[in-house]
Amino acid sequence: xxxxxxxxxxxxxxxxxxxxxxxxxxxxxxxxxxxxxxxxxxxxxxxxxxxxxxxxxxxxxxxxxxxxxxxxxxxxxxxxxxxxxxxxxxxxxxxxxxxxxxxxxxxxxxxxxxxxxxxx
Amino acid sequence: xxxxxxxxxxxxxxxxxxxxxxxxxxxxxxxxxxxxxxxxxxxxxxxxxxxxxxxxxxxxxxxxxxxxxxxxxxxxxxxxxxxxxxxxxxxxxxxxxxxxxxxxxxxxxxxxxxxxxxxxxxxxxxxxxxxxxxxxxxxxxxxxxxxxxxxxxxxxxxxxxxxxxxxxxxxxxxxxxxxxxxxxxxxxxxxxxxxxxxxxxxxxxxxxxxxxxxxxxxxxxxxxxxxxxxxxxxxxxxxxxxxxxxxxxxxxxxxxxxxxxxxxxxxxxxxxxxxxxxxxxxxxxxxxxxxxxxxxxxxxxxxxxxxxxxxxxxxxxxxxxxxxxxxxxxxxxxxxxxxxxxxxxxxxxxxxxxxxxxxxxxxxxxxxxxxxxxxxxxxxxxxxxxxxxxxxxxxxxxxxxxxxxxxxxxxxxxxxxxxxxxxxxxxxxxxxxxxxxxxxxxxxxxxxxxxxxxxxxxxxxxxxxxxxxxxxxxxxxxxxxxxxxxxxxxxxxxxxxxxxxxxxxxxxxxxxxxxxxxxxxxxxxxxxxxxxxxxxxxxxxxxxxxxxxxxxxxxxxxxxxxxxxxxxxxxxxxxxxxxxxxxxxxxxxxxxxxxxxxxxxxxxxxxxxxxxxxxxxxxxxxxxxxxxxxxxxxxxxxxxxxxxxxxxxxxxxxxxxxxxxxxxxxxxxxxxxxxxxxxxxxxxxxxxxxxxxxxxxxxxxxx
Numbered sequence: 095x096x097x098x099x100x101x102x103x104x105x106x107x108x109x110x111x112x113x114x115x116x117x118x119x120x121x122x123x124x125x126x127x128x129x130x131x132x133x134x135x136x137x138x139x140x141x142x143x144x145x146x147x148x149x150x151x152x153x154x155x156x157x158x159x160x161x162x163x164x165x166x167x168x169x170x171x172x173x174x175x176x177x178x179x180x181x182x183x184x185x186x187x188x189x190x191x192x193x194x195x196x197x198x199x200x201x202x203x204x205x206x207x208x209x210x211x212x213x214x
Numbered sequence: 215x216x217x218x219x220x221x222x223x224x225x226x227x228x229x230x231x232x233x234x235x236x237x238x239x240x241x242x243x244x245x246x247x248x249x250x251x252x253x254x255x256x257x258x259x260x261x262x263x264x265x266x267x268x269x270x271x272x273x274x275x276x277x278x279x280x281x282x283x284x285x286x287x288x289x290x291x292x293x294x295x296x297x298x299x300x301x302x303x304x305x306x307x308x309x310x311x312x313x314x315x316x317x318x319x320x321x322x323x324x325x326x327x328x329x330x331x332x333x334x335x336x337x338x339x340x341x342x343x344x345x346x347x348x349x350x351x352x353x354x355x356x357x358x359x360x361x362x363x364x365x366x367x368x369x370x371x372x373x374x375x376x377x378x379x380x381x382x383x384x385x386x387x388x389x390x391x392x393x394x395x396x397x398x399x400x401x402x403x404x405x406x407x408x409x410x411x412x413x414x415x416x417x418x419x420x421x422x423x424x425x426x427x428x429x430x431x432x433x434x435x436x437x438x439x440x441x442x443x444x445x446x447x448x449x450x451x452x453x454x455x456x457x458x459x460x461x462x463x464x465x466x467x468x469x470x471x472x473x474x475x476x477x478x479x480x481x482x483x484x485x486x487x488x489x490x491x492x493x494x495x496x497x498x499x500x501x502x503x504x505x506x507x508x509x510x511x512x513x514x515x516x517x518x519x520x521x522x523x524x525x526x527x528x529x530x531x532x533x534x535x536x537x538x539x540x541x542x543x544x545x546x547x548x549x550x551x552x553x554x555x556x557x558x559x560x561x562x563x564x565x566x567x568x569x570x571x572x573x574x575x576x577x578x579x580x581x582x583x584x585x586x587x588x589x590x591x592x593x594x595x596x597x598x599x600x601x602x603x604x605x606x607x608x609x610x611x612x613x614x615x616x617x618x619x620x621x622x623x624x625x626x627x628x629x630x631x632x633x634x635x636x637x638x639x640x641x642x643x644x645x646x647x648x649x650x651x652x653x654x655x656x657x658x659x660x661x662x663x664x665x666x667x668x669x670x671x672x673x674x675x676x677x678x679x680x681x682x683x684x685x686x687x688x689x690x691x692x693x694x695x696x697x698x699x700x701x702x703x704x705x706x707x708x709x710x711x712x713x714x715x716x717x718x719x720x721x722x723x724x725x726x727x728x729x730x731x732x733x734x735x736x737x738x739x740x741x742x743x744x745x746x747x748x749x750x751x752x753x754x755x756x757x758x759x760x761x762x763x764x765x766x767x768x769x770x771x772x773x774x775x776x777x778x779x780x781x782x783x784x785x786x787x788x789x790x791x792x793x794x795x796x797x798x799x800x801x802x803x804x805x806x807x808x809x810x811x812x813x814x815x816x817x818x819x820x821x822x823x824x825x826x827x828x829x830x831x832x833x834x835x836x837x838x839x840x841x842x843x844x845x846x847x848x849x850x851x852x853x854x855x856x857x858x859x860x861x862x863x864x865x866x867x868x869x870x871x872x873x874x875x876x877x878x879x880x881x882x883x884x885x886x887x888x889x890x891x892x893x894x895x896x897x898x899x900x901x902x903x904x905x906x907x908x909x910x911x912x913x914x915x916x917x
Contacts, residue, residue, distance in 0.1 A: 119378045122414035130409050151384050155406065156414055163408040186388050188399030188421055191508050198504075205403075 099145070100128045108138040108172075114145025117153035126156060133163055144175030149183050158189075161204050173204050223268040224313050225538070230257050231306055236605045238302050239612060245294035254302070255284040261309065273312050276327060280305050283334045292337065301333045303609070362428040364395065366453035366520055368513060369434065370474065372420035372446040379415055382441060388421065390437045395427030398516045404503035422474075422509040424452070424516040453517050467492045470510040476502050541635060544596050551585075551592040552783060552875035558585040559873070559896035589783060589873075597779075598638055600678045600687070601629030606642075607649055611674060614653045621660050621671045622653060631678035633685050637777060640757055641687070644750040648689045648773055649674065651747065656693030656771055666768060668692070684759070684801055685779060690772040696765040698722050704731065720858060723763040727751040755907045758784075758799055758890070760857055786893075788872040788901065789852065789865040792841045795901040797874050797893060798863070802854045802906050806868050809849045823851065823862060832862030833913045835904075838888070854906050861910055876903065887912060 098115030109132045117125065132139045141160065157173065164171030184190055189205040234257045241250045258281040266274035280302065286292040308327050315321055369391070373384055391397055405418045412418075427433065431449065438447055450473075468485065471477040477496065485495045493507045558581055565571070565578035604626045615622040633641070657663075657672035664670055675690040698719055705711045705725045717725075725731060729748040754761050759777040778784060778801060786797040809832070813823060821832050832851055835841075851862035874893045883889070890905035 119415060126409055126412060126414045133409065150378075151417065151419065152378055152414055155403075155418055156409075156412070158403050158406050159409050159412045159414075162406055163410070166408045183385065186385055186392070186399070187419075188388070188401040188423070189403075191400065191505070 098125075100125055102128060102132055104135060105137075108140050109133075109135045110140045110142060112142045112145065114147075116148040117146060117156070118148065118150045119152045122152045122156050126159075129156070129160055129163075133160075133167060133169055136169060138170040138172065139164065140172040140174055142175040143173065143177065143180060146175075146177060146179055148179055151187060154184065154187055154189060157204060161198070161202065164202070165198065165200075171202070171204075220268050220270075220316075222538075223264050223270065224317065226264065227261055227273075227309070227313055230261055231310055232602065232605070233257055234261075234306050235303065235609055238299055238306070239608050241294055242296070242299045242612075248288065248290075251284065251288050251294065255281065255288050258284055270312070270316065273309055276305070276312065276331065277309065279331050279334055283337055286338065295337075297333075298337060301330060301337070304330050305334070362430060363454070364426050364428045364520070364524070365430075365451055366424065366426040366517055367431070367434060368450045368452045368474070369423040369425060370420065370446075370448045371423065371438070373417050373441065374444045374446075375416040375418070377417045377441075377444060380444060382444065384417070384419075384421065387437055387441065388423070391423055391425055391434070394429050394433055394437075395425055396516075396520070397426075398424040398512045400505070400509035400512050402503070402505045402509060404505050420446075422513070424513045426453070426516070426520045452513065453520060465514070467507070467510055467514060468496075470513055471496065471502060471506070474510065476506050476510070544635070548592050548596060551589050552877075554585055555589055555783065555873055555875050556894045556896075558582055560898060561896075563896040593634070593779075593783065596635045597632035598635050599630045599632050600638060600641075600685075601626075603638055603642060603645070604629050604676055604678075607645065607676065610646065610649060611653065614650065615657075618654065619659055620653065620657055622657050622674055623671050624674045624676065626676045628678040631680060631685055632779075633678075633777065634779060637757055637779070640753060641775075641777065644753045644775070645687070645689070647747065647750045649676075652689060652691040652693065652771065652773075656691040656695075658694055668768075680779075681776070684776050687775040687777060688772055689775075690770060692770040695767045695769055695771055696723055696726065696763070697767075701725050701731075719765075720763075723765055724857065726763070727761065758801075760907070762857065784874050784876060786872050786874040786903070787852065788869040788895075789850075790867045790869055791836050791839070791865050792843045794839075794841060795869070795895065795899065796835075796865070796904050797872055797901050798852065798854065798904045798906060800871065802856060804853045804855045804860060806850055806852050807862075809851045809862075809864060811847055825853070830860050830862050831913070832864050833909060834864040835909075836864065836866070838909070838913075854910075856907055856910055859910070861913065863904070863906075863909065874901075874903065 098113065098117065098121045101112045103110040103112070111129065111132050113125070115121075129139070129141070139160070141157070160171055160173075163169070184205065191203070191205050234254060237250055237253045237257065241247070241254060244250060258277050262274050262277040262281055265271075265277060283292065283298075287294060287298070292298075304326075308323075308330055311323060312327075371384070371387070373382060377384065388399055391399075400422045402420050402422065403418070405420075406412075407418060425434070431451075434449055438445065441447075465473070468477070468482040472479055472482050481499075481501055485492060485499065485501075493511065496502050497504055497507060561578050562582055565575045568574055607626075608624055611622055611624040652674055657674065658666070658668075660670045663672060673692050675688070677686075677688045677690070679686050679688075701722050702711075702717070702725075705722075705728070706713050706715075708728075708731065710725060710728045710731065711717065727747045727750070731747065751761060754775055754777070757777055759775055762774040762776070763771065764774075765771040778799070785800040787800050787803050788795060788797050790796075807823075807825060809823065817823065821834060823830050823832050830851075830853060834845075836845055846866055849864050849866060850868050851864050852868065853860055853862045872893075872895075876891045877893060878884075878891055879886070879889065888905055888909050889902045890908070891903040892900050893903060895901050
């Protein structure tokens with residue numbers, strides 16, 4: 095198994111987190127710590143998943159949890175570099191939806207279909 | 215076991231086998247299409263199942279072996295190969311043999327069956343598959359026959375939070391559910407926490423799944439079998455697969471939420487008091503989460519779609535519903551309709567004579583109209599598309615071209631053209647002869663074709679098209695064409711034509727229908743024995759049809775058969791000679807002209823008439839049938855066309871068009887030349903049906 099890699103780049107107006115490899119129960123704990131750090135910077139958090147090769151339900155939960163954090167703390171959260179590995183699993187897990195959750199007041203839910211964030 | 219059931223099985227099995235053959239040939243062309251593999255598998259499965267049910271144990275056990283192999287193919291463990299198709303076609307023939315041997319009592323060729331089975335076994339990579347696989351695949355397959363109704367379930371699946379650490383993966387379960395049938399999955403994330411409060415190794419989600427499946431409740435329980443203790447699971451039937459009214463729609467959103475336990479009845483009724491969309495209300499009131507609403511809406515949509523689809527299916531099923539009627543009963547019906555047409559003609563005649571009775575006249579007209587409709591309908595019932603016959607030829611072409619080392623592609627056109635059942639049955643043999651000839655003599659070997667600069671693969675085209683009250687069936691190949699010189703030489707050698715005779719190409723092409731004619735240098739298993747084309751001609755003429763040949767050297771040959779739509783009732787022309795009346799098929803009649811005594815004299819003893827600057831020979835039927843009495847001063851000539859030749863038939867009067875119900879002549883009269891049948895006219899008298907090709911022939915042979 096390819097070792098997962100997380101890198102944090104502190105940019106001027108945002109914090110870029112790049113992830114590559116498999117996002118599974120084996121590394122979600124560590125990834126959570128890194129993401130907390132990223133949010134702690136207080137700037138827009140961009141999570142790039144270009145290098146994502148596989149994901150399980152814990153990974154999906156983590157992505158969702160980031161969004162909760164963003165809504166709760168008022169820190170914008172962008173999910174970029176979505177790929178088919180993510181879209182396919184999200185589909186199986188029944189995540190793509192038309193409307194976000196109660197907390198999702200601004201309609202930034204990462205699973206919304208009409209925002210073309212999740213390719214279905 | 216009742217014979218009637220066994221017969222029904224045999225009938226069904228024959229149809230299935232025909233379908234199987236078609237599917238196998240299709241599979242050979244598209245080996246990667248798993249849909250066709252599935253069709254082959256299902257057909258085998260049905261033959262096996264019903265075979266066992268009706269006591270055809272040999273068929274069942276034989277088919278079982280074949281089915282086992284196809285199970286592997288279907289699962290992608292075995293590739294479709296030429297060998298597999300060959301074996302499968304052989305297996306299809308074996309099954310047909312077994313069915314027929316059960317009927318005739320002669321034992322089937324067990325040795326060949328064993329060989330085929332051995333062939334199949336050799337294809338299976340390892341012996342472990344010889345036994346049917348136990349487990350999940352088995353039971354649902356067996357139950358699929360007859361199909362269980364598609365039931366829609368609502369499944370709420372809430373794993374315990376520690377599911378991940380105990381090695382469980384909800385995705386696997388969701389995927390298994392998806393395999394059972396059309397499935398809508400909604401994950402509920404309302405319990406998700408922000409990162410700081412999140413234990414990433416716990417599960418915060420639960421799932422609502424709406425699944426439509428025919429696999430039954432057990433299959434769903436099987437999916438969760440290893441999770442039973444570590445998840446909350448509720449499964450409820452929300453559509454039992456029986457109602458078909460789409461108008462009824464599905465439950466209101468509020469009702470769904472209450473049923474799911476997401477909302478209490480009181481809460482729902484409280485909300486219903488306000489006039490707003492229920493979902494928005496519930497959301498605004500903060501009683502439920504948006505995801506919960508989404509999930510409930512998905513259920514609503516899913517069931518609506520399923521019900522609509524089922525409604526559509528039921529409708530098409532109703533439209534396509536049919537009953538099986540034995541051909542004898544249909545023949546009887548057509549016979550009775552024939553009698554009715556005759557009686558109706560008589561009624562009309564009587565009504566004509568008693569014109570004063572206006573009421574009788576109007577009733578007679580009504581009866582005439584109804585009889586015509588009834589006749590058209592009755593004949594229509596016996597109409598079958600010719601496609602079934604065409605697809606049989608696919609196999610013939612495939613086997614023959616392989617045997618002769620040729621590569622030939624068969625294309626068909628107009629497979630849905632309908633012809634009377636009896637006509638189609640009688641067409642089969644002539645068509646086989648023509649196709650055999652085309653493959654053997656017409657299409658060249660790949661090497662010869664390449665040398666001539668033609669594509670390597672030869673083509674054979676079968677087309678059927680309606681033309682008036684006839685159907686034209688064309689068999690066209692792109693082979694070498696008819697060799698005019700060889701045919702001429704052979705015809706002279708066999709003294710079919712006199713030495714040195716000058717014949718047009720068209721006349722020479724017709725020579726291939728002469729009895730015992732063959733130009734093939736050597737006799738192959740396929741053709742060359744010189745029996746065939748004359749038989750074809752006889753058969754087609756027996757159907758009151760005609761054959762036309764066209765050929766171009768190295769471009770190919772095209773043979774067109776013109777066949778009447780039906781044999782029972784024909785449109786014809788009623789004529790009179792002396793006191794006798796005759797009918798001739800209208801399809802062959804070109805025109806009617808007058809023949810005066812002066813014109814007869816101009817022929818100088820030869821029966822030839824000048825029509826629009828062209829000479830047309832004629833046959834005086836009065837003389838031919840030796841009818842006594844004197845012909846009127848002005849006679850009429852009915853000019854008929856056959857195989858491109860125009861010949862006149864001289865009669866006293868042409869009476870007019872007539873609906874002729876064909877009656878066959880008694881055995882004593884069957885050999886009478888020039889007559890092909892009889893019909894009963896309105897006044898009860900009998901009119902003979904002229905056999906025009908036979909009259910042409912005897913006139914040609916006359917000195």
